[in-house]
Amino acid sequence: MADIHYPYPLRPTASLRRSASLQAEIVSVGTELLLGQIVDTNAAYLSKALSEIGVTLHRRSTVGDNMERLRAALQDAMGSSDVVITIGGLGPTMDDITRDGLAAAFEDPLQLDKDIEQRLRAFFAQRNIPIIDSNLRQAMAPVYGRSIENPNGTAPGLLFEHLGRIGIALPGPPNEFIPMVDNHIIPYLRAKTGGVGAIRSIVLRVAGIGESMVEDRVKHLMTDSNPTVAPYAKVGEVHLRVTARADTAEEAERLIAERAAQVRKVLGDAIYGVNDTPIEGAIVELLRRRGETVSTAESCTGGLVAQRITDIPGSSDVFPGGVVAYSNISKTDLAAVPQETIMQFGAVSREVACLLADGVRSRFNSTYGIGITGIAGPGGGTPEKPVGLVYLAVAGPQECVVEKVNYIGSRSIIRYRASQTVLNMLRMTLVPKT
Amino acid sequence: MADIHYPYPLRPTASLRRSASLQAEIVSVGTELLLGQIVDTNAAYLSKALSEIGVTLHRRSTVGDNMERLRAALQDAMGSSDVVITIGGLGPTMDDITRDGLAAAFEDPLQLDKDIEQRLRAFFAQRNIPIIDSNLRQAMAPVYGRSIENPNGTAPGLLFEHLGRIGIALPGPPNEFIPMVDNHIIPYLRAKTGGVGAIRSIVLRVAGIGESMVEDRVKHLMTDSNPTVAPYAKVGEVHLRVTARADTAEEAERLIAERAAQVRKVLGDAIYGVNDTPIEGAIVELLRRRGETVSTAESCTGGLVAQRITDIPGSSDVFPGGVVAYSNISKTDLAAVPQETIMQFGAVSREVACLLADGVRSRFNSTYGIGITGIAGPGGGTPEKPVGLVYLAVAGPQECVVEKVNYIGSRSIIRYRASQTVLNMLRMTLVPKT
Numbered sequence: 001m002a003d004i005h006y007p008y009p010l011r012p013t014a015s016l017r018r019s020a021s022l023q024a025e026i027v028s029v030g031t032e033l034l035l036g037q038i039v040d041t042n043a044a045y046l047s048k049a050l051s052e053i054g055v056t057l058h059r060r061s062t063v064g065d066n067m068e069r070l071r072a073a074l075q076d077a078m079g080s081s082d083v084v085i086t087i088g089g090l091g092p093t094m095d096d097i098t099r100d101g102l103a104a105a106f107e108d109p110l111q112l113d114k115d116i117e118q119r120l121r122a123f124f125a126q127r128n129i130p131i132i133d134s135n136l137r138q139a140m141a142p143v144y145g146r147s148i149e150n151p152n153g154t155a156p157g158l159l160f161e162h163l164g165r166i167g168i169a170l171p172g173p174p175n176e177f178i179p180m181v182d183n184h185i186i187p188y189l190r191a192k193t194g195g196v197g198a199i200r201s202i203v204l205r206v207a208g209i210g211e212s213m214v215e216d217r218v219k220h221l222m223t224d225s226n227p228t229v230a231p232y233a234k235v236g237e238v239h240l241r242v243t244a245r246a247d248t249a250e251e252a253e254r255l256i257a258e259r260a261a262q263v264r265k266v267l268g269d270a271i272y273g274v275n276d277t278p279i280e281g282a283i284v285e286l287l288r289r290r291g292e293t294v295s296t297a298e299s300c301t302g303g304l305v306a307q308r309i310t311d312i313p314g315s316s317d318v319f320p321g322g323v324v325a326y327s328n329i330s331k332t333d334l335a336a337v338p339q340e341t342i343m344q345f346g347a348v349s350r351e352v353a354c355l356l357a358d359g360v361r362s363r364f365n366s367t368y369g370i371g372i373t374g375i376a377g378p379g380g381g382t383p384e385k386p387v388g389l390v391y392l393a394v395a396g397p398q399e400c401v402v403e404k405v406n407y408i409g410s411r412s413i414i415r416y417r418a419s420q421t422v423l424n425m426l427r428m429t430l431v432p433k434t
Numbered sequence: 435m436a437d438i439h440y441p442y443p444l445r446p447t448a449s450l451r452r453s454a455s456l457q458a459e460i461v462s463v464g465t466e467l468l469l470g471q472i473v474d475t476n477a478a479y480l481s482k483a484l485s486e487i488g489v490t491l492h493r494r495s496t497v498g499d500n501m502e503r504l505r506a507a508l509q510d511a512m513g514s515s516d517v518v519i520t521i522g523g524l525g526p527t528m529d530d531i532t533r534d535g536l537a538a539a540f541e542d543p544l545q546l547d548k549d550i551e552q553r554l555r556a557f558f559a560q561r562n563i564p565i566i567d568s569n570l571r572q573a574m575a576p577v578y579g580r581s582i583e584n585p586n587g588t589a590p591g592l593l594f595e596h597l598g599r600i601g602i603a604l605p606g607p608p609n610e611f612i613p614m615v616d617n618h619i620i621p622y623l624r625a626k627t628g629g630v631g632a633i634r635s636i637v638l639r640v641a642g643i644g645e646s647m648v649e650d651r652v653k654h655l656m657t658d659s660n661p662t663v664a665p666y667a668k669v670g671e672v673h674l675r676v677t678a679r680a681d682t683a684e685e686a687e688r689l690i691a692e693r694a695a696q697v698r699k700v701l702g703d704a705i706y707g708v709n710d711t712p713i714e715g716a717i718v719e720l721l722r723r724r725g726e727t728v729s730t731a732e733s734c735t736g737g738l739v740a741q742r743i744t745d746i747p748g749s750s751d752v753f754p755g756g757v758v759a760y761s762n763i764s765k766t767d768l769a770a771v772p773q774e775t776i777m778q779f780g781a782v783s784r785e786v787a788c789l790l791a792d793g794v795r796s797r798f799n800s801t802y803g804i805g806i807t808g809i810a811g812p813g814g815g816t817p818e819k820p821v822g823l824v825y826l827a828v829a830g831p832q833e834c835v836v837e838k839v840n841y842i843g844s845r846s847i848i849r850y851r852a853s854q855t856v857l858n859m860l861r862m863t864l865v866p867k868t
Contacts, residue, residue: 032666032675034491035635036482041473043496048470057468059503060496062477065664069493076510092646094656095664126840135646152843175669175847230471296737296758302744303730303737306758310736313812313845321764323757324730324740330755330798334768364764378747411747 022055022193025077029089029098030172031064042087042170042177049181053190054199054245055083065095074105078165083189088172090155092134098169099140099158106144106160106167113141116156123154148184152176157184166192200252201243202260205273207236207424214238217266227259235413236420237279240267269431272424279423280308280315286430287318287367294426295364296322297335297356299347300374300390304419320364325356335359335371346385348373353391354400361395368429369395370422376411388414392422396429456489456627459511463523463532464606465498476521476604476611483615487624488632488679489517499523501531508539512599517623522606524589526568532603533574533592540578540594540601547575550590557588582618586610591618600626634686635677636694639707641670641858648672651700661693669847670854671713674701703865706858713857714742714749720864721752721801728860729798730756731769731790733781734808734824738853754798759790769793769805780819782807787825788834795829802863803829804856810845822848826856828863835859 028043043060050057058081063069070089077084084105089098103110117139124131138155141147145167148157153176160167168185170177206214211233215222218240222229227244240263244255264271273282287294296306306322309315323334328347331337336359337352345351353371361369374390381387388407393400405421407414462477477494484491492515497503504523511518518539523532537544550573558565572589575581579601582591587610594601602619604611640648645667649656652674656663661678674697678689698705707716721728730740740756743749757768762781765771770793771786779785787805795803808824815821822841827834839855841848 031664033478034481034494035485035633035677036478036480037635037637037675039473039475039478044467044470044473046470047468051469058497059507060468062494063492073493091665091667093649093665094653129644129647132646132650134649152847173667173669175843179844232471298737300744301741302749302753303732303740303756303758306737307735307741310734310758310760311846311849315736316760319736320761321758321768322737322760323768324737324744324755326744326750326756327754327798333797334755334757363767364761412745415745 022083022189023058023081024050024055024083024085024189025058025081026060026085026087027070027073027077028060028062028087029065029070029101030062031066031095033062033088034064040087042172042174045174045178046085046087046170046181046185049186050189052199052201052243053186054193055189065089065097067097067101070097070101071104074101078105078163078167081165083166083168085168085170085185087170087177090138090157090169090171092138092154094134096137099137102158102160102167102169103142106142106162106165108142108144108160108162110140111143112136113139113147113156116141116147120154148180150176150180152179159188198247198249198252199243199245200249200256201241202256203275204240204242204260204263204267204271205275205277205279206238206240206267206270207272207279207420208428209238209267209270211238214240214267214270218263221259221262221266227255229259229263236417269428272427278308279420279427281312283423283427283430284309284312284315284318286427288314290430292367292430293318293320293364294368294370295320295360295366296370296372297331297360298322298324298370298372299326299331299356300376301372301415301419302326304415305370305372305422308419308423320366322370323360323363331356335363348375348385348389348391350391350393350402350404353393353402354395357393357395357400367397368426369393370426371395372418372422374414374418376414376418378411390414390418392418392425394422394425394429401425401429456517456623457492457515458484458489458517458519458623459492459515460494460519460521461504461507461511462494462496462521463499463504463535464496465500467496467522468498474521476606476608479608479612480519480521480615480619483620484623485633485635487620488627489623499531501535504531504535505538508535512539512597512601515599517600517602519602519604519619521604521611524572524591524603524605526572526588530571533571536592536594536601536603537576540576540596540599542576542578542594542596544574545577546570547573547581547590550575550581554588582614584610584614586613593622632681632683632686633677633679634683634690635675636690637709638674638676638694638697638701638705639709639711639713640672640674640701640704641706641713641854641861643672643701643704645672648674648701648704652697655693655696655700661689663693663697670851674705703862706861712742713854713861715746717857717861717864718743718746718749718752720861722748724801724864726801726864727752727754727798728802728804729754729794729800730804730806731765731794732756732758732804732806733760733765733790734810735806735849735852736760738849739804739806739856742853742857754800756804757794757797765790769797782809782819782823782825784825784827784836784838787827787836788829791827791829791834801831802860803827804860805829806852806856808848808852810848810852812845824848824852826852826859828856828859830863835863 144162145160155171158169246252325331337355356371357369371393377387578596579594589605592603680686759765771789790805791803805827811821
């Protein structure tokens with residue numbers, strides 16, 4: 001998490017404890033949560049972020065879009081915690097009640113924030129959308145506190161500091177919520193705890209070996225209670241979280257670095273990156289360092305590999321382009337796969353995967369070419385070529401490497417695993433051999 | 435959900451309300467939840483199952499493995515609800531406190547259940563593992579109630595009926611939890627409500643207009659408390675949830691259908707689908723019905739549109755393929771965009787977007803072609819062509835429609851919004867004009 005200095009110092013609040021053990025509570029707001037229509041991933045994200053800076057989470061609550069219940073939950077939370085953080089219910093519509101609920105709980109009258117109003121008006125004007133009164137509810141900010149910038153949406157967050165407590169309101173859409181947690185809330189709360197009693201962690205990202213194998217290799221490093229090493233299985237990869245507690249951040253970081261080095265010694269190149277870097281990020285970096293490029297010819301993944309690579313900023317330096325060759329004719333037209341080869345071996349075959357990779361490599365004049373052909377399902381499987389069968393190829397200057405895999409799972413899972421495996425194949429050809 | 439008859443009738447409890455509106459609360463127990471190490475998918479699953487049988491969920495709480503906090507949460511829950519359901523904390527170890535916490539809250543002394551003891555001993559003997567005292571804690575069952583069978587684990591569930599309340603304890607592992615909810619808890623609670631009281635809901639998915647505008651148009655339909663109509667903003671679209679309560683499922687469904695028809699009258703073609711169908715699903719369906727096809731030429735979205743379309747099973751019928759024309763040369767090579775046009779207007783221009791769409795349409799001989807060019811950032815922006823500027827084109831047999839948009843947000847968000855808008859543009863050309 002970036003160490004961003006928080007630009008607006010708050011007025012000190014006498015009764016707020018300044019200690020290593022700030023107590024917090026999260027209140028998630030939304031009837032859709034209580035109806036089970038969405039899973040509260042935001043609450044988990046925030047819980048984790050709080051634990052990493054040593055803020056103790058007492059309890060989480062979820063209430064619907066119901067003012068009476070929201071107020072009861074806020075009252076409970078303020079009775080036992082220093083910090084109350086709400087998620088959701090900040091939209092412009094009538095059933096968005098969090099703003100008023102927190103204002104009541106913190107005895108804050110709210111006032112119109114001219115800056116936000118101006119920003120909202122500009123936002124709507126730019127899009128040629130008439131602004132209506134309810135939109136301006138989003139420009140109301142605490143008198144004892146302020147609003148929190150939300151670069152990805154119209155609803156700013158709110159920060160209350162009153163009655164010896166901190167109240168924070170964050171919007172529900174994850175693409176707005178997560179950056180606000182990372183860039184504002186965590187730096188702000190970390191400053192509040194005086195940086196005392198730090199928890200730090202790092203995630204080592206592992207591809208190409210399964211969870212139980214990873215655990216088997218590092219289990220001698222998993223017995224200590226500080227730092228801890230914990231594996232988490234993800235789709236197509238394993239994350240190893242190393243967490244340390246210490247009096248200072250420096251000491252916690254030293255402990256982590258030491259343990260991470262021991263893990264790296266055991267797992268070697270299977271670790272492709274740390275923290276939030278996905279495997280496509282590692283690949284773009286490796287290619288850039290080597291001054292090389294890759295192009296893609298995808299059948300069953302339908303553009304997923306290209307999309308993942310181009311999701312990385314600056315990928316245009318290493319990725320000239322790709323083709324999605326879904327029909328047989330397009331395989332011939334776009335990647336020069338001979339029609340006869342398709343007839344002889346079938347579109348889903350080792351031969352076609354390699355010809356796709358080689359064909360697209362020539363077409364884009366790139367150092368490497370990726371070729372993928374398979375059956376993502378749910379239809380289209382046969383006893384010889386069942387759903388989940390995928391051929392993955394990486395063609396380079398010297399050779400074409402092909403892997404045959406059989407995945408189980410939904411269409412989306414099969415496609416994602418295929419993209420993950422082929423990206424790891426490319427990565428393994430790029431890492432310096434030891 | 436299967437309609438399984440519950441085999442053990444409970445003794446009637448005089449003070450328990452038997453009504454259409456049984457009130458429930460969920461308490462999830464586990465420090466790993468408060469540390470954000472796992473996401474509470476169980477709570478969402480149970481919430482949805484309860485709503486489907488008309489049990490009203492008041493609130494959900496999450497506490498750690500801490501007896502004091504668990505008891506406080508249970509006390510709160512029993513103060514306002516007829517039914518309290520706990521998830522997790524039923525294991526054999528010391529930090530599994532739910533059993534004792536519920537026993538205290540329900541003033542139930544617990545007793546050893548000989549049947550469960552025998553089953554546990556057999557389980558351990560079969561695996562040649564010595565049974566230790568703490569394992570036998572899992573054989574303790576309520577005196578005022580009983581245990582609930584768990585065929586997939588060692589921890590049985592617990593059912594308390596005392597003090598005019600129902601208490602239910604379920605284990606945390608989803609493969610144990612979910613079958614117990616489906617096969618025991620839901621049939622049991624449905625019987626308690628006398629089968630009376632159903633909640634049904636439908637999501638109407640809206641593209642092309644923003645949340646506040648949607649609300650403005652349907653606000654006269656949002657005032658009733660049954661059925662309710664509630665808008666939720668998603669990235670690039672708005673979901674309108676219509677929820678109805680009634681004595682019977684049929685009546686609830688009739689209420690929904692009636693209200694949904696009123697909403698459709700107001701929003702018309704802006705509604706592209708219902709429930710879990712994404713916009714790309716609606717498009718594949720529309721194209722299939724019309725016997726038409728689409729191909730894609732993507733620059734800044736890097737294959738995202740192709741990937742979304744091909745994520746729909748059976749999309750190969752309507753999608754021959756696409757190109758990811760990231761470099762200028764590839765725009766010329768793959769989509770026949772003249773080099774001079776790129777020089778004259780720039781790669782990010784109205785002209786190039788249309789030529790991409792037209793070029794790919796010819797190349798794949800498809801009915802429609804999609805062309806996208808823009809600046810997804812974070813680098814590459816200029817004052818004239820800032821990050822977020824995207825030209826979106828849909829070429830058809832008659833014409834090429836282009837839209838110029840300015841998005842704000844991260845690279846991923848800009849790309850996603852671009853894909854969403856262009857998919858909606860295609861959809862609008864496909865829906866029959868009224």
